[in-house]
Amino acid sequence: MAGIEIAKVVKAYGSVPVIHGIDLSVRDGEFVVLVGPSGCGKSTLLRMIAGLESVTGGTIRIGDRVVNDLPPRDRDIAMVFQDYALYPHRTVAENVGFGLRMRGADAMTIEKKVKEAAEILQITHLLDRKPGQLSGGQRQRVAMGRAIVRDPKVFLFDEPLSNLDAQLRAEMRVEIKKLHQRFGTTIIYVTHDQVEAMTLADRIAILKAGHVEQFATPDEVYRRPRSTFVARFIGSPSMNIVPARIAPDATTITLDGDAAVPAPASFARARGRDVLLGLRAEHLGLAGPDGVPARTVIVEPLGSDTLALMQIGRVEMTGRFPPAAPLRAGGDVTLRLDLEQAHLFDPETGLAIV
């Protein structure tokens, strides 16, 4: 096992930079998720750690070794690919044992370790099959088997679940978490799915256009997003972010030129400023007659709760309500906005005002 130190890492293809000096420090045994939209550089960064992409600048350290110029096979890592990357001409057992064979392990050891890995991943009955005869979920288990059998210092996962259907994805998520608890190996996991990021990670690095927007625990990125980008990316539904203005005396906040709402004391930090107000869906609630008047636009019952898009003056916000809430599209309601929980962002930079 080993930690990973990424210092001022830069990647450019020709004159086009795609990673702009990333610093990340992953602790030994930590589960770190790199998350971000397509093209943010998360997979490139993972491939640089794996040695599949060259490093243009900066250093990557696995354990106490700088690995910039080491070939992938000498980095003591294992990787699970989005497309599984199983060797189609080999059986499951040969796929799982391939890494051991390439490292010169004897047949007895290979057989024993393959069997152990297969038992952990419940693929013992598939060992004689070829990848073409397996379902997507089974193939992904085999790919994980190939990773764990070598007992590497670091596991790298490149969007391993994105080809699976929703139910299987949820199952495999649990499976991956169990594996981490069992082996305690450092894991770097790339995904664009914020649910995977939140459920799996010890810490999440949110990437945007080649730099790290925020690197913190799931709780922290959810409760204290550093920018509107993070706030929108993490959480489902996305955080409501609407333009607003805080009165010079900070007693009220006006939503996009409409009715003023009493502001909590903490808003004094942005008195007299135009801001972006961020409010999560769960911080909207139905109120009595003294609430903020709103109109229900769309109702989305989810069973456990109900999401509803509300029109408040000129802005729209999504709220999360109890399943039995008396909501119907087009109906008028009054809302309670829990502004104590709200976030304020600078409209120019998008950064949180703290």
Add this chain to the structure above:
Amino acid sequence: MKLLRNRRAMIILAGLIVAANGFFPALWILFTSFKTEVELMRVPITIIPQAPTIENYIRVFVDQPILRFLFNSVVVAVLSTLLCVTCSALAAYALVRLRLPGAGIILSVLLAIAMFPLISMMVPLFQVMRDLGLLNTWWALIFPHAVLSMPVCTLVLISFFQDIPRDLENAAMIDGCTRLGALWHVVIPLTAPGVFTAGILAFVNSWDEFLLALTLSPRVASRTLPVGITLYQGEFSFPWPIISAALIVAIVPICIVIAIFQERVVSGLTSGGVKG
């Protein structure tokens, strides 16, 4: 519907013409090899031998050292094929995967070389082989045969290598392979149909090659089959039945080679390795 039927009929007709064009000469040679010279000259001509004889085949083996020619051909074809496929595979892999600067130019040059007329290289090749002391050895043919087939084999392999997902090699390299190891353990097995196709091309090219064989390896002991067969021709005679029998002896091994390789040329080998 009628148009569709006509189209189908035309395709079948075209296929039959192509097949007949290929098969007729071979069948003609086969039938001729069992005829006597008298029957061959008889008018009206017979297609199926009326009094089949194996005398021509006996003469083939008695009159000239055809087994020697056969052995020379096998050695030259096998070694030049191995050399050609190995070099072509490495070249194709480099062109497909290594982001070489000027890969496009290299490809164009390869194509140009493939179209180069062989006759224009004969004199320099002869001089080189003479200076190297390789005239009348297998190597005088193995090297040029390998090089002649290399452009087309490389182009064939490039098209196959391009279809292999990069992540399969990445997985192999993380699993402990070098780049060459990944090529050997993953890419080559998965592109077996392409490798065998290239192999068959190189083998047939070498087996059939006449001009170089005649020029660079003229001594009887080092002759290959195409040149050896010309020895059956007399100064004033042209024994068609015997030459036909010799041709059949030359054709059979290549048919066997193709039959063996064809079984290996199976498609769909890559299905299931990656999503899809």
